[in-house]
Amino acid sequence: MSNLNTIEIKAFIPSKDFEVSKAFYEDLGFKKASDSDGVAYFHFGNTSFLLQDFYAKAQTENFMMHLLVEDISSWHESVMKSGVVEKYSVDVSEITEQPWGMLDFALYDPSGVLWRFGQNV
Secondary structure (H helix, E strand, O other): OOOOOOOOOOOEEEOOOHHHHHHHHHHHEEEEEOOOOOOEEEOOEEEEEEEEEEOHHHHHHHEEEEEEEHHHHHHHHHHHHHOOOHOOOOEEEOEEEOOEEEEEEEEEEOOEOOOEEEOOO
16 A cells, blocks of 8 residues: 655746735735745635745746636636736636636736636536
8 A cells, every 4th residue: 555645736836026926816815824935825725826936037927827616707706806907907818618628717917927717617
């Protein structure tokens, strides 16, 4: 019997302006659990990531996160009501049905990281 169990995997998300990015994610509803030495730990329910005070344009513009959710309409509505689009001048798409069997929408963070929120159909 193997004891190779896993607990969690987290991405280190780059940020162009660490303070602005921390505020953005808090405004989206993520909870900041810790913040020290240029790394902030954020979570929402069972999902989490590490925001880092590091920026490389090419890396950041090619960085993508995918968040699988139960109710895509509620998440889209929450993002729109959060005020992040106006406050941070970021782009969010409409909900689209994808050929691979998902409903999804895209949101860019202030640094250019692309988030795709998806729901299985």
